[in-house]
Amino acid sequence: MRQLSTPRRLLTARHPAAPAVATAIAALLLAGCGTATTTASGGGPGASGSPGSCGTPPPSAPGAPQPTRLAQGGVRITAVGPACFEYEVTNPNSEPYDVTVVFNGPDPGRGAAVFGSPGTGGGGNLTRTVTGLAPGATEKGRIDLAVPGRTAQAGPPPTLSAPEALAPKPELLTVRSVPTAEAPRPDGPCPPSGLRLYADEGSAAMGLRVVGLHLRNCGAATVTLDGYPQVQPLDLDHRPLDGVRILRGGAQIATGTGADDPPRKFDVRPGEGARATLVWRNTTEAGTPQNAPYVRVRATPDAAPVMVVPELDLGTTGRLGAGAWTREDVNDRPSPPPAP
Structure with a gap:
């Protein structure tokens, strides 16, 4: 051979x-x-x-x-x-x-x-x-x-x-x-940014989709969060998906998803974590359904990007809700997916 x-x-x-x-x-x-x-x-x-x-x-x-x-x-x-x-x-x-x-x-x-x-x-x-x-x-x-x-x-x-x-x-x-430079690293060496970011497997019911974004400070410096993650849906070829409205919060899509809280400013000290929630509906009516396998996420405007794979099936709604960062106890969060 x-x-x-x-x-x-x-x-x-x-x-x-x-x-x-x-x-x-x-x-x-x-x-x-x-x-x-x-x-x-x-x-x-x-x-x-x-x-x-x-x-x-x-x-x-x-x-x-x-x-x-x-x-x-x-x-x-x-x-x-x-x-x-x-x-x-x-x-x-x-x-x-x-x-x-x-x-x-x-x-x-x-x-x-x-x-x-x-x-x-x-x-x-x-x-x-x-x-x-x-x-x-x-x-x-x-x-x-x-x-x-x-x-x-x-x-x-x-x-x-x-x-x-x-x-x-x-x-x-x-x-x-x-x-590789944007791949989520839930385990292994701490990224140069000092922040680990990954998406969980999410849940789906009656066309409603909810995926959590988890952030952990694995570095030595305190990070301040105040607002929403920056999210950019990407198509199968990693190109930005046009025509998708990014909503602040998920209330316009569904309530009770964890994406409803208003933004609060708080510090994430080394070893601490935060969470944000993506929410959308797979509703198909007149028009062409939109799918975005990938989402490029920045925890803060100046943070290094991380590309997660939540498999957005937006139907014809053209809307994606992104909740504000909230504090998360790393001991209570779901186990991260195994590292590649």
Whole structure:
């Protein structure tokens, strides 16, 4: 297998923490000979070794571009075999990027191993993140699955007439990328700004969406907050999304979301935290729906920007409410998402 000219990198994994998942994912191995290590939630380092080829490239019509389920956002699934598949991630940008890829799980109805928890019926999802991918660089990765024949559903696996019927059918669900310099860092070394900023997973009900922005002072200096975070919705290509009204507070969209309090001036000492709330509705009427996967956030007008991925599905409302910063006890806040 051809070696890349760029150094080998560590790819990390995030997927549901269930015992079945820990045994289902044997290892994540980088392309080429040698060893690599994978870290998965719910388990320690995975197995390492020198794999052979996974299989053959996914079929596609001659001369036709690969469908988005096989190639999108600089990521391609390059080979699929009965017990593994391979992919590559390329950074076409002019600066380093962090790239997060979500694959779907193979179909448990065919008796193949799955990524998600038992009983999901449709397989689970598996996330891979490449951090600090240099401009023009390509990383190759491999997903090794469990022994074919194990199924996530109750009862014995179905009887199959050919080994090929066990082959997984991985697909790309989403590809999200943020400039490494703007990537949220909920864990690890404190950013040069002395402030950690990240978005939580949020909640949704009856078309109403609420996402929290969490800020923690991990530096040595006290920071004063007085007002609202600056937010800029961005489209899939990281361009500002035109026509979106940024509202101060969320009362015009819904009450009781945590975005209703008026701004107050307060100090955030080292080790302390603050929170602001984004709120919007996914209401679709006449017109073209607007989607903004990314939001560039500045805690204060002169703060360094951080790009979060709240997946804004604004429908045709064209409005995003941003609540004022409020004090937050870091001991009471939700656990931050795992670092890439």
